[in-house]
Amino acid sequence: MVKEEKFFVGDFIVLPAHNKIVHGEQSFQLEPKIMDVLCYLITHKNQVISKQTLLDALWPGQMLGQDVITRAIFELRKTFGDDAKQPIFISTIPRKGYCFIHDVTSDDPIPIRVNSNVVSTKTQYIVSLFVVIALLIAYWLWLGVSEPKISKPQLSLVSHQFDKANNPNISPNGVNLLYVAEQNDEYFVVKTDIGSEKQTVLIRTAERIVAPKWLNNNEIIYGKCEDGKCGLHQFNIAERANSHLPYQTREIFSIEVAPKNQQVLIANLQGGFRSFDIVDLANHRLLELPEAINARRPVWGNNDRQVFFLANTPNGNQTFNSFDVTSFKQTEIELAVDQIFTLATMNNDKILISARKDGLTGVWTYATNSAQFAKLIDATPGEVISDLAFHNESQRLIFKNVKRNIDINIEGLDVHLPNVNSELIDLNAVYLTKREQLLFVSNRSGAYELWSAQQEELKRLTNLKLNVIDRPIVNIQQNQLAFVSTKQNISKLSVINLDTQQITFTHQFDKKVFLLGWANDETGLYFSTGTRENYAIYNFSLLDKATKPVMVNAGVMFHEDKQGNHYFVNMARNFLMQQQPNGEVSALFQLPESMLLTPHQTAIVDQELYFVERFNNRLEVKVVSLIDEQHKEHSVMKLPRNAYITQLGGQKNPFVIYDLLIEDKHQLVIAQFDKAIR
Structure with a gap:
């Protein structure tokens, strides 16, 4: 099937090759398998299709519960605004399956000549339907030859x-x-x-x-x-x-x-x-x-x-x-x-x-x-x-x-993002306060991709089929996002323009790197890398791709304030350190031994240090003022012990975003x- 083909279901434009449905000015991005379910039902329009038939056709040789079909039908009905009790698109036949009942037309029906060169409405409708069915069959054949032949035990x-x-x-x-x-x-x-x-x-x-x-x-x-x-x-x-x-x-x-x-x-x-x-x-x-x-x-x-x-x-x-x-x-x-x-x-x-x-x-x-x-x-x-x-x-x-089912949890933010968590792995989230947008990593489409949630809209930002994506970092203006994907311990850096949703920069490192943050001038990034015994922080220029060492025996975090002061953690001595613009380095205070030394679980926001301590039955987020000479700790919130924090933020109203294992x-x-x- 030609990827540009489209067809109409009432006022909805269905674009199978793009996994997209358009309705007026609204655009709905579907997961690939949910689009497959829709196309299969339309191909067999007015036929009752059982859940098992859909599983055998779309997930051959895979062990899968029928709840995946239930979820797909739920998402399709939500997209079409269909009522399960009074359906006009997808009808449920109790104990038998589902039936697609709405009319389907092609966007470019092919006219057929008859004696008077006039095509009747009925004939044109039939031809249109045949065109759509032919296109859908071609779509399934295209899927079949593009995938390797898999055994079906x-x-x-x-x-x-x-x-x-x-x-x-x-x-x-x-x-x-x-x-x-x-x-x-x-x-x-x-x-x-x-x-x-x-x-x-x-x-x-x-x-x-x-x-x-x-x-x-x-x-x-x-x-x-x-x-x-x-x-x-x-x-x-x-x-x-x-x-x-x-x-x-x-x-x-x-x-x-x-x-x-x-x-x-x-x-x-x-x-x-x-x-x-x-x-x-x-x-x-x-x-x-x-x-x-x-x-x-x-x-x-x-x-x-x-x-x-x-x-x-x-x-x-x-x-x-x-x-x-x-x-x-x-x-x-x-x-x-x-x-x-x-x-x-x-x-x-x-x-x-x-x-x-x-x-x-x-x-x-x-x-x-x-x-x-x-x-x-x-x-x-x-x-x-x-x-x-x-x-x-x-x-x-x-x-x-x-x-495994891993969910994203948000504490301290008054946001409603109903479609973020799936039944699979959703993690490594970061919230953009200026855009009121959550960016996160998910394998709901099969491979790991970057996704965006903004109010009621859920959108996939990448189609890279990656094995893993580390927690992304966003620049100060919140219009650029950088992330690292790793394959065979080689880290590939990508930068996305969030306005155009296009990848504007890529670079490959020959070792595993952890992104820590953007430089204030937004021309470079800070990252850490090293061995278990010795980590170091580097600056990477997006202009000439040059890498320069910044700190040794340092990792976990790197913060650059408006005055040009650099803050980092000395991992050998467990101290919070400050480097002034003149190069002078000083130890501010010693961090607790129970503090988690992992990237993005420590952050400086408005002259306050947020960090996480692990106790027997919980994690506790704490804050210390960098201005207060006594550096007195204050507890912000308590979290489950198995929470993995991906963002500490806020000023007057602190918030925490963390991943939590729901099912293993x-x-x-x-x-x-x-x-x-x-």
Whole structure:
């Protein structure tokens, strides 16, 4: 479909390619999937379409509740001003589905010649309708060929009563599922019959259990950790007998069993960094490796002759690697995705990878012989797949699905922004008092984008398909916004003109940077970067892209007042510092040890320092006058302990904007493939 095509629903102009509906002088920006729902209903005008039909057509192969359809219909009705009880656009057919009942016309109907060269109104209407339907069909075909072909397994949830369940894997005979669960400070190793869903708790302990795996259909192996030491244990299910194996380390992260030779791959902590050991269970012998390898999430591959793993370079970049256990040769593999979460062995020549690419998550296969990546499953937007395990004989993939809902909260501001929070992740918000506008980051459209909320209007500002966007910063005039997106520890800086909503400047840093604020003359930005031990603050010029150091041992905040004084936090001594225009630096006062040293959780507003202290059951926002020589603290407000503050502001009326985790839902999912994956 040509992206400029449009059609009319009454007085509404629908622009599918732009995800927009126009009504008079009003413009409504829809989420892409909500536009897809509308187009599907219009394509099947006057037909009753069930929720399940919409899910199968628009979210193929994805595990999703029908509430997403309910929400889409709600948003469409709100846009059209439709009444569910007396609808003129979308009618609800109880217990059956929805039906689009309004007339639809093309903006440029094609006339057809008849005997007298006169086209009747009825004929013209029919032709117009056919044109619209043809355009919509072309739209769906265009969507189909522009997306990679994804497998469509049958998905089913593994029911359990625990808060969190991790490390699922299937027994060699494909009958039982094994996982470790946490609840009320206890750990449970659980066996579940896949057919009957009968659950049996094999082990229950207060000690931390790590990565239980099947050795055979009757025995499992797992790690148990206590007091800074982790050991390897073996459990016989039939005899309910537990035995300790002669292996001990500081930490165990994962365990992988090589079924052909009974070798166990153990991800652990060695000399302060993550590595792995290989243990031969036949003789309880530790395989000698030439040196400790920097490795995360190792798995077996190529008939147990290779180990595939992740690693981090000194500047934080993630790498994907292979290690030959016979030749000890290590090879870095070129990544076809942006970020890998977990790895799993699939078969002799394939590795499964849960990863993120262009802001969206899913599962890929990596062919070890051809070095090719291929998409296998798309995750539901806003959700992450991890903890993969594959059973070849049954063609079943088991994984953990994580859905997080983070909401934006505003305290101290009398604003009404009803559409800000979705059921997904909304965070990193900043409020522009002059414009009465909230800018924030959300993954409601799938990838992370910048959004704007102003009175009743909700608008997406970017279409960049990013993996993450840090908290944006706004200039003094509040007409320019700068933000950083990070991929592979490389930070890309973008500046948006808020009046034109166009990106006017971009620059790429070769390391992770944290934006702190704009320079007073608005020709540059201040940012911090460094290591865990030593942070520094720099000035970046938007004119010549030059970077100049400003302060060492400094981070968290940088404030430049109207007189040219600079304020920053000395992170080595935990002091608030002031640098005068003549270069003289002085310590104003020492900050509390319980103060949160994170960007944007400290701010100077009108000669007052706002900061946050963490207590056992709460956060407390406090203020100190920079003019008062005694620097007496005053409490401003108390917040939940898990709040993440993104803006401290106000003068006479302080306000706080913070993110709050509403839901952290972990589900175990079995994906059953009908055909062997090639």
